[in-house]
Amino acid sequence: MTTAPPVPAFKPVTDRPWAALLALCVGFFMILVDMSIVAVAQPQIMAALDADVNGIVWVTSAYLLTYAVPLLIAGRLGDKIGPKKVYQAGLVIFTAASVWCGLSDTIGELILARGLQGIGAALITPQTLALITRIFPPERRGAAMGVWGTVAGVATLVGPLLGGILTDSLGWEWIFFVNLPVGIIGLLLAAVLVPTVETHDHRFDWVGVVLSAVGLSALVFGIQEGESYHWAPWIWVLIASGVVVLVLFVWWQARTEGEPLVPLSLFRDRNFSISNVGITAMGFAVSGSMIPIMFFLQLVGGMSPMRSALVMVPMAVITGVLAPIVGRVLDRVRPRNIVALGLFGYGVATFWAGFIFRPETPVWQLVLPTILMGVASAGIWAPLAATATRNLPWHQAGAGAGVYNTTRVVGSVVGAAAIGALMMSRLAANLPGVDTQNRGPEAHQLPEFAREGFARAMGESIYLGAAVLFVGAAVTLFLADSRGQRGTDSPGPQSSSAPRPVDV
Structure with missing residues (x-):
């Protein structure tokens, strides 16, 4: 024993x-x-x-x-x-x-x-x-x-x-x-x-650092520049090469003894693996959607930067109010009930926002999806972070938190590239031959003839974020019930007062 x-x-x-x-x-x-x-x-x-x-x-x-x-x-x-x-x-x-x-x-x-x-x-x-x-x-x-x-x-x-x-x-x-x-x-x-x-x-593990940097850079560059180069064959070769290098990175991590960048043994824990899928989906959608949302509010809606920021305030306020309440009930309910519902709700809110992105939409209607985003966010960020490392052995909690946060940022960079590429594609489809680039020292509202097509392009681009969130919600339905459990080699009562890693 x-x-x-x-x-x-x-x-x-x-x-x-x-x-x-x-x-x-x-x-x-x-x-x-x-x-x-x-x-x-x-x-x-x-x-x-x-x-x-x-x-x-x-x-x-x-x-x-x-x-x-x-x-x-x-x-x-x-x-x-x-x-x-x-x-x-x-x-x-x-x-x-x-x-x-x-x-x-x-x-x-x-x-x-x-x-x-x-x-x-x-x-x-x-x-x-x-x-x-x-x-x-x-x-x-x-x-x-x-x-x-x-x-x-x-x-x-x-x-x-x-x-x-x-x-x-x-x-x-x-x-x-x-x-x-x-x-x-x-x-x-x-x-x-x-x-x-x-x-x-x-x-x-410098080899791991190089492989991850080359693979991720190739993937992001290929996705983001694809539309600019009309998805030429070399773009697809670059994307495929990025995927191959990232697969090689995983293989290298599996055979690296001592201190690999990503200890693959962490993913033997079901909740850790599924939580990483969930936070990747959230990072993808949130980071990728901010550009089209702000472009719509300012270039179509004619809002100032300050006014466009105020539209997003209800989301942050509601999340701040509800997060402590969710934290108190998290130990008493199945984590999938909160996390999957949160991801699904954020996906619905994102799809809703894209659907109503029209020049004639009043501001109060634009605020409604952000309220739902705030409610949903309270059931995502902290609950996912807590669930990810809850069952890990205590000596792996730090490594688990590091991998989890890196996964979120990787999801964010891929989401920004993918939604950005879709945004450019939809602009070309909805406004063929129209230059939507602002000229001059200050941004200004687009001319009326371009607003409808630009608004549709922004709304259609964030549908991708909604789709990824729905996939994340479906996957997190398989989270196991971990109430009352700790890591298998937890050092005892003293560890119960240690903090759960918080998503940054």
């Missing part, structure tokens, strides 16, 4: 854990706000930099691509040289890249700067959770994670509103320049308040 390994005794590393958490939340808040703040300003960026729709999609895809690839190895890098150092390095890179974004004169330069931003975000994200588990004892981590989750919710609400205010009053550049003072404050707070913790040596 084997016994579980003893639980390492917690060693305090600071006498100011809450102050350290405050410092970490500054950087975490900054990168979360940046994910939503950019979406509001995209029509203005397209006009100011004389870009086309494909270029604007790349502004999002470049960030997500360079965010996804280093995410798994960044956590181990923090373990090896210290999470504080890696966190500070990520802040420096992210802040410097933000300034570069604001100073960009061409869409190509902005795409490069956004790619550098993604690398900074990938360095920051894993260190926040790692440091929380090192700073707080098990019995206080739940409260700390509650603060961390609240910061994520507030960032979701603040991002679009701040983006609207800055874009309307100062210009799109300031959605990036605002990160400079925040980044400097975050660096100073981290230097003073965040403790230096013990490090551990790690081996790095």
Whole structure:
């Protein structure tokens, strides 16, 4: 009979854990706000930099691509040289890249700067959770994670509103320049308040990093550029090559001994595997749909960035109100009842929004699907994250959370590319020969003759997100009932107070 390994005794590393958490939340808040703040300003960026729709999609895809690839190895890098150092390095890179974004004169330069931003975000994200588990004892981590989750919710609400205010009053550049003072404050707070913790040596699977980067980049480039090159044969070869390289990546992970990037043994747990499918679907739909939604509200509806952001506020508010309630009932019901219903509801809301995207649709009707999105979101983000790692052995919980978050970001980058490609295809079909690119320094409402076709193209493009959500909902119906269960080698009662990984 084997016994579980003893639980390492917690060693305090600071006498100011809450102050350290405050410092970490500054950087975490900054990168979360940046994910939503950019979406509001995209029509203005397209006009100011004389870009086309494909270029604007790349502004999002470049960030997500360079965010996804280093995410798994960044956590181990923090373990090896210290999470504080890696966190500070990520802040420096992210802040410097933000300034570069604001100073960009061409869409190509902005795409490069956004790619550098993604690398900074990938360095920051894993260190926040790692440091929380090192700073707080098990019995206080739940409260700390509650603060961390609240910061994520507030960032979701603040991002679009701040983006609207800055874009309307100062210009799109300031959605990036605002990160400079925040980044400097975050660096100073981290230097003073965040403790230096013990490090551990790690081996790095550089072959896995290269394979994942090449495969994902080829797949995303092929999908997103397909319409621009009329789906030439070499585009299909590129997409197929990306898939082959990703399959090779999985094979390499299976044969890698020691520390693979993705421990495939995690996927033996049914709920972990299914939860990853669910979060991939959610990442795909949410990230991919933001561009057509904002384009419709501003270029067809004639809304200012601020007003278009206000349309999305009910979703964030309702999610924030309902999420704690859902959290309290999650342990008392089957997870599939909440998660599958949430994904199905978000899919219905997305399809509903696409169906009513018409120039004559009143604003109050546009708000209704966002309310349903808010209700559905409360049953998706936290419940899926909790279900994913609930049954994993305690020593695999960190690796499971890292893989889960990477899966979400991969879903996001593929979704942005796929929905962006469909958006360009539907624009070509609904407005043949019509140039819908905004000219001049500011975005403006499209001429009346182009609005109907443009609105239909935006609505039809987000149907893809709805379809993927319906598939995710069907798959999550197979989630097993895990109420009252823990990992098979859980270290006992002390582990029950440790936080469940939270989706970032």
